[in-house]
Amino acid sequence: MKINKATLTFGVIGLCATLSSFQKSLVESHDSVVVSNAIMNDEIPADVKVILDQKCTSCHGEAKQKGGLRLDSMESILKGGESGPAVEFGNAKSILLTSIHSPLESDEHMPPASKPQLTEEEISTINKWICGDSLAK
Numbered sequence: 001m002k003i004n005k006a007t008l009t010f011g012v013i014g015l016c017a018t019l020s021s022f023q024k025s026l027v028e029s030h031d032s033v034v035v036s037n038a039i040m041n042d043e044i045p046a047d048v049k050v051i052l053d054q055k056c057t058s059c060h061g062e063a064k065q066k067g068g069l070r071l072d073s074m075e076s077i078l079k080g081g082e083s084g085p086a087v088e089f090g091n092a093k094s095i096l097l098t099s100i101h102s103p104l105e106s107d108e109h110m111p112p113a114s115k116p117q118l119t120e121e122e123i124s125t126i127n128k129w130i131c132g133d134s135l136a137k
């Protein structure tokens with residue numbers, strides 16, 4: 001089967017539904033997910049940090065905060081930008097995740113189409129960071 005962006009996006013959301021019921025109950029009680037994960041993930045994992053630093057923080061870092069968002073610390077990622085928290089662990093609809101899976105021609109697609117894009121491996125690393133092993137390839 002040929003995998004295109006649409007099936008990938010569907011796949012992410014579909015796989016999100018395969019989270020255990022325990023994880024789902026955490027996701028539903030939104031605040032506790034953010035709090036408990038803020039404690040468990042107070043640092044950006046090294047493999048994710050490299051990706052964000054290479055492809056995102058030029059616009060979402062110390063110098064510029066496009067969309068009001070900084071992606072250079074766990075605290076700022078959880079705080080998020082104009083649209084709210086960029087990441088909610090266990091939630092495949094986290095804005096950071098939906099932005100990288102949006103079609104290239106969409107305004108929401110990140111990084112912007114004119115910039116170096118994430119590789120499949122980088123996307124997979126970010127999927128796994130946010131959604132856990134249910135999204136690992």
Ligand code: HEC
Pocket residue numbers: 052055056057058059060066067068069080081082083084086095096099100107110111112115118
């Ligand atoms: C060349 C600059 C640039 C780069 C690089 C970039 N972005 Fe963005 N990003 C923007 C702009 C501009 C907006 C605001 C879009 C808007 O408000 O309509 C934005 C908005 C966002 C938002 C929504 C913020 C909110 O709360 O509304 C997210 C999430 C996001 N970017 C994630 C990323 C990720 C993840 C990367 C790296 C993979 C990335 N961006 C790389 C320019 C960039």
